[in-house]
Amino acid sequence: ARLVVLVSGSGTNLQALIDAAADQAYGAEIVAVGADRAGIAGLKRAEQAGITTFVERIPDHADRAAWDRALTAAVTAHRPDVVVTAGFMKILGPEFIAAFGGRIVNTHPALLPSFPGAHGVPDALAYGVKVTGCTVHLVDAGVDTGPIIAQGVVEVLDSDHADGGEALHERIKTVERTLLVEVVGRLAREGHRIEDRKVWIPA
Numbered sequence: 001a002r003l004v005v006l007v008s009g010s011g012t013n014l015q016a017l018i019d020a021a022a023d024q025a026y027g028a029e030i031v032a033v034g035a036d037r038a039g040i041a042g043l044k045r046a047e048q049a050g051i052t053t054f055v056e057r058i059p060d061h062a063d064r065a066a067w068d069r070a071l072t073a074a075v076t077a078h079r080p081d082v083v084v085t086a087g088f089m090k091i092l093g094p095e096f097i098a099a100f101g102g103r104i105v106n107t108h109p110a111l112l113p114s115f116p117g118a119h120g121v122p123d124a125l126a127y128g129v130k131v132t133g134c135t136v137h138l139v140d141a142g143v144d145t146g147p148i149i150a151q152g153v154v155e156v157l158d159s160d161h162a163d164g165g166e167a168l169h170e171r172i173k174t175v176e177r178t179l180l181v182e183v184v185g186r187l188a189r190e191g192h193r194i195e196d197r198k199v200w201i202p203a
């Protein structure tokens with residue numbers, strides 16, 4: 001399967017996918033990595049692995065719709081079977097969802113439907129939950145509302161309240177990387193179907 005991965009930051013989830021895809025048996029090839037900003041570590045990781053990169057910044061376009069159109073065109077050019085948003089911090093537009101809906105995989109650092117949005121880790125901490133984790137899900141038009149594919153659990157420690165969630169986020173990301181690699185590989189090798197908002201991957 002052909003994968004396009006979208007990133008906005010450090011790209012450790014991307015790196016986990018790059019490492020997994022180095023093995024042919026994984027069943028997926030990362031054909032391009034896109035970002036909404038230049039100069040980020042995620043893009044460097046892609047370049048180091050010899051993967052084509054592209055950047056579509058919102059401020060370089062007349063409006064959000066024009067950005068949506070440009071990002072959709074940039075991704076379409078690489079003919080992906082699956083698009084992975086791995087720490088991509090922009091909400092995808094309607095044109096993008098229309099083009100790739102049902103085959104966009106996102107990872108979120110909380111147990112959805114709790115704590116969606118850009119501050120999932122501090123929000124969970126502030127609420128006082130004792131367990132949290134990560135969710136790998138398909139992207140729909142909402143923010144972190146699409147059908148859930150898999151979740152991983154991480155315990156919250158009392159000491160997590162001392163650093164605003166940094167250590168907690170690191171523990172979540174350790175679980176997240178493994179889960180994302182596993183789910184994307186299964187999707188790439190087996191395909192999936194969506195039924196009544198639920199995602200099934202053949203065993």
Ligand code: GRF
Nearest residue numbers: 010011012013087107108109
């Ligand atoms: C991940 O926890 C992701 O779920 C969140 O941002 C983090 C990205 O980390 N939205 P990285 O860029 O893959 O290192």
